[in-house]
Amino acid sequence: MRFDVFYVLANQGRERAWSDLLEEVRRRVVLADELGFDGMWLGEHHFDAEGTDQLPNPVLMCADLAARTSQIRLGMAAVSLPLWHPVRLAEDLAMLDHFSGGRVDVAFSRGILAGEIVNLNPDADRADEAKSRAIFDEHLAMVRAAWTEDPFRWQSERFQIPRPKMKWPAKAYESYHDSDGYLTGLSVIPQPLQTPTPPLYAVSQGLEGFRSAARQGLGIITSHSTPRRAQKLGAAYAEVAAEHGGAPSYMPGPCVLVRDTCVAATDAEAREMMEDQVGVRFNLIKRVRGLGEWLEEDEDPNDPKFESMKPFDLMMDRDYLLVGSPDTVAERMIRMHRDYGIEHWSLALGRVSDEQLEKTLRLLADEVLPVVRKAAENR
Numbered sequence: 363m364r365f366d367v368f369y370v371l372a373n374q375g376r377e378r379a380w381s382d383l384l385e386e387v388r389r390r391v392v393l394a395d396e397l398g399f400d401g402m403w404l405g406e407h408h409f410d411a412e413g414t415d416q417l418p419n420p421v422l423m424c425a426d427l428a429a430r431t432s433q434i435r436l437g438m439a440a441v442s443l444p445l446w447h448p449v450r451l452a453e454d455l456a457m458l459d460h461f462s463g464g465r466v467d468v469a470f471s472r473g474i475l476a477g478e479i480v481n482l483n484p485d486a487d488r489a490d491e492a493k494s495r496a497i498f499d500e501h502l503a504m505v506r507a508a509w510t511e512d513p514f515r516w517q518s519e520r521f522q523i524p525r526p527k528m529k530w531p532a533k534a535y536e537s538y539h540d541s542d543g544y545l546t547g548l549s550v551i552p553q554p555l556q557t558p559t560p561p562l563y564a565v566s567q568g569l570e571g572f573r574s575a576a577r578q579g580l581g582i583i584t585s586h587s588t589p590r591r592a593q594k595l596g597a598a599y600a601e602v603a604a605e606h607g608g609a610p611s612y613m614p615g616p617c618v619l620v621r622d623t624c625v626a627a628t629d630a631e632a633r634e635m636m637e638d639q640v641g642v643r644f645n646l647i648k649r650v651r652g653l654g655e656w657l658e659e660d661e662d663p664n665d666p667k668f669e670s671m672k673p674f675d676l677m678m679d680r681d682y683l684l685v686g687s688p689d690t691v692a693e694r695m696i697r698m699h700r701d702y703g704i705e706h707w708s709l710a711l712g713r714v715s716d717e718q719l720e721k722t723l724r725l726l727a728d729e730v731l732p733v734v735r736k737a738a739e740n741r
Contacts, residue, residue, distance in 0.1 A: 365731050366437065448505050572595045621710065
């Protein structure tokens with residue numbers, strides 16, 4: 363069983379200097395490393411005036427963290443793949459893999475908000491679903507090829523690498539030329555330390571995303587699925603993966619499950635710390651994706667009972683939250699492992715003070731995770 367932490371650079375109201383957010387995430391990841399958590403994850407977001415997550419470059423952030431940590435795996439969930447030049451991204455991630463001593467995990471997505479996507483790559487607008495997926499698929503294939511093929515070459519409607527009628531004067535490039543001296547391929551340097559590639563994932567909340575990840579040999583991460591829905595999606599993933607050589611070895615269980623997490627001395631104290639921010643996140647996703655994103659498949663988002671429920675209670679009832687005392691959180695995790703097969707957790711730590719977050723991390727490390735691990739071993 364694997365336990366990771368997930369951080370966001372939250373800055374509601376933009377009241378804090380960005381340099382403070384940077385120092386905060388440094389402190390928190392270093393502490394998680396010291397306490398023995400298996401991995402950490404950061405996302406990618408652009409133009410975030412609202413302050414939900416103000417991190418435009420998780421690759422560069424992880425390079426900074428690689429120098430400050432020794433054991434914890436450095437994950438990006440997700441890199442918005444269509445917004446990067448795939449060869450430059452392959453180079454950057456390979457360098458990060460070397461900087462970290464082979465501790466890199468990478469999750470890719472097509473991006474979430476239209477404003478992020480179309481202002482950096484208008485062609486990747488998810489309003490055109492087929493085109494968006496085609497761009498994602500090509501970029502993914504190019505990153506993998508850049509890591510594993512030498513010489514690297516790519517000819518398509520979007521990319522011509524190398525460009526036609528180009529020569530390279532260096533003698534070392536003679537083996538990359540044709541008989542007329544024109545380049546037929548390039549050497550992408552470096553290739554990752556982990557071979558053939560770092561562990562790769564996709565982030566998705568829906569059936570087609572799970573199936574697509576399985577076809578492409580990617581692991582899968584989800585955050586807006588109830589455990590029951592995640593189990594069902596994971597079964598579809600496993601079925602497709604079996605037709606394509608099986609799921610990656612780093613993918614135990616149905617998926618990597620992201621859950622908002624806060625541990626305190628009592629359930630009431632933990633709820634007080636988290637209730638407001640849970641409501642903010644709930645309403646953000648409701649605004650972007652609709653209330654149905656938080657519900658079970660057989661629940662009607664137009665049912666008036668949901669409008670009268672507090673967001674915290676609705677999310678707690680559907681196991682979106684690991685919030686409470688050590689006993690409460692451990693019991694919930696054990697039940698979700700037993701009933702839904704969850705093996706890999708990404709614990710999204712709340713927007714709380716350093717003191718509160720350190721308490722959560724220490725309670726998890728000392729009183730929650732050992733209990734969950736022991737229960738899993740005894741099954």
